[in-house]
Amino acid sequence: MTGILIAFVIALLVPLFVSKWRTSLLGLALQGVLLAAIAYRQRDVSISVSTAVTLLDLVVVRAMVMPAWLFVTLRRQNAPLRNDVIAPNLFSWAIALALVVVAFRTADVLVPAEGNEQSLVAVSSAAFLLGLFVLATARGTVSQVIGLMRVENAIALFELGTPSEHTSLAIRIGQTAIMLMSVGFCRWYLAGLARDTVTPLPVPSEETADL
Amino acid sequence: MRVAPLALVGFAAIQAAVAVLVAFTMSEGAVLAGGYVTVDATARLFLVMIDLIFLGIAGYVWTRARSSPELLKAATRFAALSVVFMAAANVVVLSSHLLAGWVALEVTTLAAAPLIIRPGAPSTRRASWRYFLFSSIGLGIALVGLMCLARSVESEGATPTFFLHELRDLAGSPPNLWRRIGLALVVFGYGTKLGLAPMYSWLPETYDEAPPAVTALLAAVQFNCALICLMRVLQVYRAGDRELVSTELLVIGLASMGVSTVSIIATRNFERLIAYASINHAGVIAIGLAIGKSASYGVMLYVVSNAFIKAILFLTAGKIKAHYGTKDTREVAGLIKDLPYSGLFLMVGTFALLGFPPFGSFLGELIILSGLVRAKQITVFVVFCTFIALSFIATGRTIFPMIWGEPKREVHWPRQSFLASFPKLAFLVALVAMGIYMPKPVNALFRAVAASLGAE
Numbered sequence: 001m002t003g004i005l006i007a008f009v010i011a012l013l014v015p016l017f018v019s020k021w022r023t024s025l026l027g028l029a030l031q032g033v034l035l036a037a038i039a040y041r042q043r044d045v046s047i048s049v050s051t052a053v054t055l056l057d058l059v060v061v062r063a064m065v066m067p068a069w070l071f072v073t074l075r076r077q078n079a080p081l082r083n084d085v086i087a088p089n090l091f092s093w094a095i096a097l098a099l100v101v102v103a104f105r106t107a108d109v110l111v112p113a114e115g116n117e118q119s120l121v122a123v124s125s126a127a128f129l130l131g132l133f134v135l136a137t138a139r140g141t142v143s144q145v146i147g148l149m150r151v152e153n154a155i156a157l158f159e160l161g162t163p164s165e166h167t168s169l170a171i172r173i174g175q176t177a178i179m180l181m182s183v184g185f186c187r188w189y190l191a192g193l194a195r196d197t198v199t200p201l202p203v204p205s206e207e208t209a210d211l
Numbered sequence: 212m213r214v215a216p217l218a219l220v221g222f223a224a225i226q227a228a229v230a231v232l233v234a235f236t237m238s239e240g241a242v243l244a245g246g247y248v249t250v251d252a253t254a255r256l257f258l259v260m261i262d263l264i265f266l267g268i269a270g271y272v273w274t275r276a277r278s279s280p281e282l283l284k285a286a287t288r289f290a291a292l293s294v295v296f297m298a299a300a301n302v303v304v305l306s307s308h309l310l311a312g313w314v315a316l317e318v319t320t321l322a323a324a325p326l327i328i329r330p331g332a333p334s335t336r337r338a339s340w341r342y343f344l345f346s347s348i349g350l351g352i353a354l355v356g357l358m359c360l361a362r363s364v365e366s367e368g369a370t371p372t373f374f375l376h377e378l379r380d381l382a383g384s385p386p387n388l389w390r391r392i393g394l395a396l397v398v399f400g401y402g403t404k405l406g407l408a409p410m411y412s413w414l415p416e417t418y419d420e421a422p423p424a425v426t427a428l429l430a431a432v433q434f435n436c437a438l439i440c441l442m443r444v445l446q447v448y449r450a451g452d453r454e455l456v457s458t459e460l461l462v463i464g465l466a467s468m469g470v471s472t473v474s475i476i477a478t479r480n481f482e483r484l485i486a487y488a489s490i491n492h493a494g495v496i497a498i499g500l501a502i503g504k505s506a507s508y509g510v511m512l513y514v515v516s517n518a519f520i521k522a523i524l525f526l527t528a529g530k531i532k533a534h535y536g537t538k539d540t541r542e543v544a545g546l547i548k549d550l551p552y553s554g555l556f557l558m559v560g561t562f563a564l565l566g567f568p569p570f571g572s573f574l575g576e577l578i579i580l581s582g583l584v585r586a587k588q589i590t591v592f593v594v595f596c597t598f599i600a601l602s603f604i605a606t607g608r609t610i611f612p613m614i615w616g617e618p619k620r621e622v623h624w625p626r627q628s629f630l631a632s633f634p635k636l637a638f639l640v641a642l643v644a645m646g647i648y649m650p651k652p653v654n655a656l657f658r659a660v661a662a663s664l665g666a667e
Contacts, residue, residue: 109388110388110389110392128355132348135344135348141340144344148344148347148348151347151348151351152347152351155351155354155355155358158355158358159354159358162358162361162362162371163361163362163365163370163371167310170311171308171310171311171314174311174314175314178314178317178318178321181321182321182347185321185324185343189336189339189340189343192336193333193336193337193340196333196336196337210329210422210423210529210532210533211272211275211276211282211285211286211289211422211423211424211425211529
């Protein structure tokens with residue numbers, strides 16, 4: 001397994017044990033940087049437009065815009081520093097580690113030949129399962145957003161290991177635009193749901209306002 | 212701003228006219244735009260269906276918007292976002308590239324999410340968030356599935372592709388592990404968008420909280436967009452082996468029917484009841500797809516019938532909720548006297564929902580059941596019939612007193628205009644026509660789509 005993938009596993013696991021939203025956002029930013037590093041190493045001699053869009057997605061959207069937007073939103077809300085993405089107990093931590101083991105075992109079956117491809121499948125599977133685990137256990141919106149972004153990064157990592165001749169530039173741009181809009185939506189929901197909690201509005205009794 | 216709802220009707224009418232023209236004049240299987248667009252039977256059938264339903268919804272919104280300035284503002288917002296939604300929905304239907312279809316389905320989700328929110332009602336924002344979250348996860352899982360399918364092609368030594376016409380040539384080989392995992396993930400991912408168990412919990416909340424026009428859009432249009440994405444994958448990858456993912460489809464189909472039946476028995480909210488019935492329908496469709504072969508024609512009849520049924524029922528439920536100010540079934544009684552049009556639509560819609568003749572849903576369900584027997588799936592047949600019978604009794608017990616019961620309080624209703632009911636009436640005519648007489652060209656479309664799903 002390469003150093004970048006080892007660093008990716010660390011960026012996946014550490015935020016689970018440190019119950020701070022800042023650490024989670026830092027982990028997401030780091031994942032974006034590492035994804036970009038993997039994409040850069042996989043490029044051909046010259047950088048095509050499609051590769052440039054992929055790098056833009058990974059560096060700008062995932063490593064910078066996503067954590068920055070969420071950071072600003074949470075800071076404005078004076079969100080408490082502590083935020084458990086999974087329950088802080090031995091049982092949850094054991095499940096998280098077990099999921100990593102399951103992912104590596106699955107990769108052994110899917111890609112029998114040892115090497116970079118097997119490691120990539122193993123790490124992306126682990127990232128995907130951990131993202132789903134965060135989503136399955138998260139009750140707060142912040143943790144759910146972090147879980148969703150973890151899943152998105154896991155998919156991006158898996159995509160990097162998939163043959164890319166099939167992806168035309170238009171679709172690549174479409175995927176990047178959707179990612180950017182999804183991050184924007186997450187920020188919008190995060191702000192809106194927090195506002196609703198702070199100043200609950202009465203449910204309108206007049207149902208005629210419905211289309 | 213005043214012209215927005217009317218402009219929407221104009222846009223929807225032009226779109227529907229183009230869809231009908233495309234469906235019945237273009238040559239079968241035409242591939243356009245460098246292979247990204249196809250006009251095969253599946254595309255033509257779904258194109259006509261979603262665009263006609265959208266025309267009805269646009270008409271409903273226009274009549275609602277005329278009733279108050281507040282609704283006019285909401286209708287303007289609806290008009291703007293629904294145009295984006297429908298443009299993307301049409302791309303999904305016409306797409307001949309699995310990833311392009313996936314991207315367009317994501318766009319429909321992003322366009323629909325803000326529409327669910329009603330200003331001043333925090334519960335609608337929570338519902339919208341759940342919709343967005345589950346959709347993103349479901350579509351994410353489906354994307355991983357598509358990537359696994361690309362890997363399966365590569366592991367066989369061929370160049371990976373997502374173009375349907377290229378995949379048809381490659382997919383005949385025996386399935387490998389990547390293909391099996393990919394198909395299971397695609398079923399699970401798009402199944403989430405269809406509201407299939409186990410990832411169904413977003414659906415009742417969203418359908419309940421969203422404005423009726425938006426619910427109709429999600430239930431009758433977006434549902435079919437997700438279904439066509441799933442069908443495209445199944446059409447290609449199950450061509451060589453009809454048994455592939457049939458167990459997965461059967462299990463999630465039966466599980467969906469099970470959870471929806473229990474929920475229908477328990478609920479006292481008529482909008483939720485229709486939402487749970489939608490989960491039930493998704494389960495029936497999944498079982499029909501699992502069986503394939505002789506059940507395929509029934510599945511297509513069932514799919515199209517249900518799109519019209521859901522549009523009628525959700526729009527009618529919105530009208531009832533607007534007048535009574537409640538969604539509690541115990542508070543609403545004697546609709547046939549109080550709101551004759553809405554009472555009639557609820558009655559006929561419920562009969563169609565429960566699979567009474569002469570509606571297309573009856574024939575569709577019957578064909579799926581006979582397909583189960585032919586496939587020797589007797590256990591599934593028995594469980595299927597049990598769930599259908601239970602949901603039949605529970606729905607009737609809840610809805611029939613709403614229609615024929617004695618009114619519980621004296622109410623004075625504004626006169627119901629024929630114009631406001633016209634879209635639902637048009638849906639109803641289409642629904643009955645499917646059960647009694649289907650014109651030859653339309654029937655040929657149904658048969659062609661069924662054949663692409665494995666009908667003999």
